[in-house]
Amino acid sequence: MSRGGSGGRQRVKTGRGRTASSTRWLARQLNDPYVRRAKAEGYRSRAAYKLMELDERFQLLKGVTRVIDLGIAPGGWSQVVRKIAPKAAIVGIDLLPVDPIDGVTILQMDFMDDDAPQRLAEALGGPADLVLSDMAANTVGHPQTDHLRTMALVEAGCAFCADVLKPGGAYVAKVLAGGADNDLVAELKRMFTTVKHAKPPASRKDSSEWYVIAQGFKAQPKAESEVEITT
Template sequence: MVKPPTGGSEEGRVTPKRLKTAKDRTPSSQAWLSRQINDPFAAKARAHGYRSRAAYKLTELDDKLKLLRPGVRVIDLGLAPGGWTQVAIERGVTNIVGVDLLPVDPLPPAHILEMDFTDPACGPLLIELLGGPPDLVLSDMAPNTVGHRRTDHLRIMTLIETAADFAVSVLRPGGAFLSKAFQGGETHEIIGELNRRFDEVRHIKPKASRADSSEVYLVATGFKGR
């Protein structure tokens, strides 16, 4: 049985700041920039040197789950711009590989691939670079949305399913899978398969996930093996 999401309130209260100029910006661009300026997690990420505010989602999740530690092998799917890989390295992980469609600046000792995760050649190459099966598969991937609710839902569902299938096919026994999800974004088939394959499956909404977002994280721990 999947446990319901926990957590999710934003951290801190700040006096809202306004953009100095809206010239040549679309309304959506203005809204995004305003939200970034007033986002305490974005400010913390810049101060700490993290490449994205998403780093704080993983730090909170790992504080609860204790997945990142020296000696584990990690695959980071959709790592751009690299915030999650930064956190993994900061917490002692030295054997980590990541992949993204976008270019990512080096993050030694991580191996980084610029390619399509759904390319059949990608999975074997990740395992080769890692030197063996992973203990943890991370996925902060999100599809490009088109604004059509049904189409966007299908894209989200397909991406979660693809990442979950990959994790099940490569993880070591006892391993874990941690993936971005959205409330209502998975099918009963995906959850059912994860429940069969892992000891525990649940959703967690970290504080760094915006309160008005449907974003949650799907966590499957204790992989039972193939």
């Protein structure tokens, strides 16, 4: 690895056993100001700044007391919640192992497991003010397939919100390639007062990721099977 170019930009030589694509990725990481800033400020990933920027625009973390972080690894979003809302209870879930974060309960399991929603709700101990989802399915290189797989996670998060959010709560989820599809947007508009798409500055310009911001959760009517019958 050698330093070159202007402004201290680092150039990475293609090393033995390193592909050209991995060399480009390493160079991008080394020269990414958000990566350098995250390292300097103690955040586990540059994604922390995406949440900061979304919070600055939408006031997501103002007054929150309970937060769920879906796809918590490596933990940058929960670190931001801890900094901005230090008294909030936070529960995160991920298939990947995550190093402990002070004040955060972390479940290592698949959110799509049948037991996951109940485990999260029990760990949180009450209705959530905010459900965050930075989940994305592992990509296979086929844009339509990647989009559908990630949208399935967003839809699962939306269904989870119906059970765990308190009235007025919010749901933030990563979507790909232009945002949520029409059916999902319609469902979100039924459940929330406002639904918007945003691409925070910390998202790389060449990335297809966007975020859907749904705020003002409306109390959902119980299904017939849940309606209490009195005589």
